[in-house]
Amino acid sequence: MRDVVVTGIGLVSSLGEGAEAHLAALSGKAAPRVDQETFAPYPVHPAVALDWDRQIAKKSDQRQMEAWQKLGCYAAGLALESAGTKDDAALKGRMHLIVAAGGGERDYAVDGQILTGLRTAENPGVFLNERLMGDLRPTLFLAQLSNLLAGNISIVHGVTGASRTFMGEESSGVDAIRIARERIASGQNDIFLVGGAYNAERPDVLLIYEMGGFLWKHPFRPVRERAPEGGGMILGSGACFLVLESREHAAARGATPLATLAGVTSDRSRRKPSSVDQALRAQADRLGARPDVVLSGATGVKGITEDEQAALAALAPNAAIHATGDLVGHTMEAQAPIGVALAAALIADRKADEALVTSVGHWRGEGAVRLTKVS
Amino acid sequence: MALRDKHGRPLVAVTGMGTVTSLGQGKEDTWAALTAGKSGIRRISRFPMEGLRTTIAGTIDSIEVEPFCAPMLSERLAMLAAEEAIGQAGLSSDDFPGALFIAVPPVEMEWPQREALAKASAETGEVTYKDLLRAAATGRFKPWHDLFIFGTVADRVADRFGTRGSPISLSTACSSGATAIQLGVEAIRRGEAEAALCIGTDGSVNPESLIRFSLLSALSTQNEVPEGASKPFSKNRDGFVMGEGGAALVLENAETAKARGARILGYVLGCGEKGDGFHRTRSSPDGMPAITAIREALADAGLEPDDIGYINAHGTSTPENDKMEAMSCTAVFGERMGGLPISSNKSMIGHTLTAAGAVEAVMSLLTLANGRIPPTINYAVPDPTIPLDVVPNVARDATVDFVLSNSFGFGGQNTCLVFGSEPK
Numbered sequence: 001m002r003d004v005v006v007t008g009i010g011l012v013s014s015l016g017e018g019a020e021a022h023l024a025a026l027s028g029k030a031a032p033r034v035d036q037e038t039f040a041p042y043p044v045h046p047a048v049a050l051d052w053d054r055q056i057a058k059k060s061d062q063r064q065m066e067a068w069q070k071l072g073c074y075a076a077g078l079a080l081e082s083a084g085t086k087d088d089a090a091l092k093g094r095m096h097l098i099v100a101a102g103g104g105e106r107d108y109a110v111d112g113q114i115l116t117g118l119r120t121a122e123n124p125g126v127f128l129n130e131r132l133m134g135d136l137r138p139t140l141f142l143a144q145l146s147n148l149l150a151g152n153i154s155i156v157h158g159v160t161g162a163s164r165t166f167m168g169e170e171s172s173g174v175d176a177i178r179i180a181r182e183r184i185a186s187g188q189n190d191i192f193l194v195g196g197a198y199n200a201e202r203p204d205v206l207l208i209y210e211m212g213g214f215l216w217k218h219p220f221r222p223v224r225e226r227a228p229e230g231g232g233m234i235l236g237s238g239a240c241f242l243v244l245e246s247r248e249h250a251a252a253r254g255a256t257p258l259a260t261l262a263g264v265t266s267d268r269s270r271r272k273p274s275s276v277d278q279a280l281r282a283q284a285d286r287l288g289a290r291p292d293v294v295l296s297g298a299t300g301v302k303g304i305t306e307d308e309q310a311a312l313a314a315l316a317p318n319a320a321i322h323a324t325g326d327l328v329g330h331t332m333e334a335q336a337p338i339g340v341a342l343a344a345a346l347i348a349d350r351k352a353d354e355a356l357v358t359s360v361g362h363w364r365g366e367g368a369v370r371l372t373k374v375s
Numbered sequence: 376m377a378l379r380d381k382h383g384r385p386l387v388a389v390t391g392m393g394t395v396t397s398l399g400q401g402k403e404d405t406w407a408a409l410t411a412g413k414s415g416i417r418r419i420s421r422f423p424m425e426g427l428r429t430t431i432a433g434t435i436d437s438i439e440v441e442p443f444c445a446p447m448l449s450e451r452l453a454m455l456a457a458e459e460a461i462g463q464a465g466l467s468s469d470d471f472p473g474a475l476f477i478a479v480p481p482v483e484m485e486w487p488q489r490e491a492l493a494k495a496s497a498e499t500g501e502v503t504y505k506d507l508l509r510a511a512a513t514g515r516f517k518p519w520h521d522l523f524i525f526g527t528v529a530d531r532v533a534d535r536f537g538t539r540g541s542p543i544s545l546s547t548a549c550s551s552g553a554t555a556i557q558l559g560v561e562a563i564r565r566g567e568a569e570a571a572l573c574i575g576t577d578g579s580v581n582p583e584s585l586i587r588f589s590l591l592s593a594l595s596t597q598n599e600v601p602e603g604a605s606k607p608f609s610k611n612r613d614g615f616v617m618g619e620g621g622a623a624l625v626l627e628n629a630e631t632a633k634a635r636g637a638r639i640l641g642y643v644l645g646c647g648e649k650g651d652g653f654h655r656t657r658s659s660p661d662g663m664p665a666i667t668a669i670r671e672a673l674a675d676a677g678l679e680p681d682d683i684g685y686i687n688a689h690g691t692s693t694p695e696n697d698k699m700e701a702m703s704c705t706a707v708f709g710e711r712m713g714g715l716p717i718s719s720n721k722s723m724i725g726h727t728l729t730a731a732g733a734v735e736a737v738m739s740l741l742t743l744a745n746g747r748i749p750p751t752i753n754y755a756v757p758d759p760t761i762p763l764d765v766v767p768n769v770a771r772d773a774t775v776d777f778v779l780s781n782s783f784g785f786g787g788q789n790t791c792l793v794f795g796s797e798p799k
Contacts, residue, residue: 174541
């Protein structure tokens with residue numbers, strides 16, 4: 001099996017862009033940015049304002065995308081730049097892509113008008129048809145389809161090996177990294193762009209999680225301190241892409257690896273008390289994890305957050321533990337990639353020799369990623 | 376004897392298959408109708424048609440789910456197809472010895488649910504998402520969180536059949552079903568699993584999904600004769616017809632399958648894929664990505680173009696797809712393409728979107744097993760720019776050893792699979 005290394009990081013969130021802005025927050029030099037007002041009572045971590053032109057050259061491409069796709073395309077461009085692959089068209093032509101994604105934005109005004117009209121419509125079904133036919137922007141569909149973030153990255157950045165889009169909330173982020181790693185390690189492919197993007201500043205995603213009772217409705221508080229008030233997550237806007245490749249491939253093109261992606265585990269079970277604790281311990285064991293830093297994907301949801309804390313206390317008693325949710329909020333499909341990016345950046349900065357990234361889905365799925373320094 | 380392919384990897388056998396389409400429940404029913412040239416396209420009856428440009432689809436109306444919505448119907452179709460496939464494979468029905476790869480339509484809350492939330496908010500003026508959120512905060516709608524998140528169909532299928540590890544829910548648009556199979560093949564070749572359950576499912580004929588495709592002018596508007604609307608490769612084709620369906624394949628390491636005495640239905644010999652960065656909905660004018668995907672699939676299978684005896688086309692019946700697919704196939708197969716049978720199941724079951732690659736994989740394997748090629752129906756006006764043998768209107772007996780199945784999708788997705796009754 002071949003070693004798999006991280007050679008590029010592209011990261012944007014409420015904290016800014018690039019790994020450094022995030023490492024500064026990690027060391028306590030920057031406070032999390034939270035918008036308490038726009039979607040009150042639901043706080044969100046809003047995306048930093050970006051100059052889209054820097055990574056998405058054509059305005060016509062920008063117009064075809066909604067925020068989640070633009071965030072993702074922007075982060076993908078940063079990752080390609082960071083790996084030194086942005087200008088290598090031939091390499092990007094054989095670079096594979098795995099994107100972890102949900103779906104895109106709706107037209108909130110149209111939805112509201114339709115719901116208002118439906119209340120008094122003589123024939124609601126016909127009214128719905130007519131309004132959707134008349135009011136939906138035809139190209140909005142392309143900003144909604146899950147696989148169109150990958151499609152846009154192919155168009156904007158020329159990454160055209162082939163793309164696959166994984167769905168399924170937090171787990172999809174871990175699984176995207178897991179499958180890419182396996183394909184590289186087994187020799188099937190040499191180089192991947194992997195990641196995800198999330199726009200939290202959307203009433204429709206807040207709605208889904210509020211129906212389930214998962215949202216934190218108080219001023220910001222760290223994920224591990226939310227349980228007394230019932231727990232809950234604060235969604236965050238952000239995106240993260242990683243360039244992963246075999247160690248030989250990186251060496252051959254003169255790229256400097258940031259960290260080794262030593263192993264990825266991911267699983268599901270019917271959750272019951274302490275099952276998250278057991279799952280994470282078992283996964284860390286399978287990975288042979290001895291981390292000196294942990295990037296936790298804890299959501300703040302009551303029960304599973306304490307479970308994860310118990311697992312980490314047992315398996316990494318001396319490790320520094322950072323919850324990515326405390327930095328950038330919960331970015332759903334992008335959370336595991338963000339954890340891996342920060343872990344790789346810490347290792348590259350010689351601030352850690354080995355890191356463990358955890359993923360504890362707000363509703364299902366547990367995963368772990370082990371990164372080590374390049375030997 | 377080690378059952379390895381030409382690249383030294385484990386051979387991947389198919390030991391179970393199941394499908395549900397608008398033509399019937401179970402692969403036997405679908406196959407019988409498909410080879411009889413029957414169409415499953417009909418007038419849509421589940422919601423009003425007034426105000427729509429397209430009023431036909433290959434809906435599956437015999438299966439009831441509550442609440443009626445795309446994720447519930449998609450889940451049901453996946454369950455039925457998987458039950459059939461696992462039953463045929465003779466494996467445990469609740470302890471499947473491998474991972475799940477499932478192509479599911481992107482889900483979101485639908486209009487009946489939005490309306491229910493709006494009503495529960497008791498807002499009498501203009502309704503906004505603030506009102507819906509207020510209703511959501513009551514906790515009365517908790518099950519809809521689970522219902523409308525992206526991982527739920529996969530999780531329920533994984534739970535039901537006891538598949539191993541984290542199930543992969545995936546989308547590569549209209550090539551999703553083929554990608555699910557490709558992921559399963561790769562997992563077995565890597566030796567991670569002895570088996571994989573690969574599913575494509577799509578039950579999303581609802582007003583907004585239909586209208587979205589309609590607004591992109593992708594759908595046929597030949598509503599007068601529903602069963603005649605989908606006419607791949609014909610000159611008067613004018614768009615695809617949405618279809619619903621589900622299909623499941625049990626893939627196994629051939630060695631393991633033989634050791635346990637399983638009946639091998641065929642082999643997945645090769646997978647090829649290539650991205651296209653040309654446009655969101657159109658393919659590169661030179662056809663290079665589709666051509667590359669076909670060539671990669673053949674190379675992965677260790678076959679030459681001359682080995683292929685039949686092509687199960689993507690064949691959507693859109694002006695663009697059929698032209699590009701014919702061009703790409705001709706580029707790969709050369710002069711032989713004029714006499715190489717190529718037919719489209721979509722002429723009868725419509726475009727089952729997320730499920731299509733998996734449904735068509737099952738039909739490709741049945742073509743190998745039965746020595747019979749399903750036709751392209753509604754072929755009355757040939758397109759002179761597509762001079763192909765589309766197996767017009769009537770099924771044909773033919774001994775076929777190797778089948779190529781094409782799947783192409785929005786977002787630059789091109790995935791091709793090669794099946795064989797035996798490895799070469």
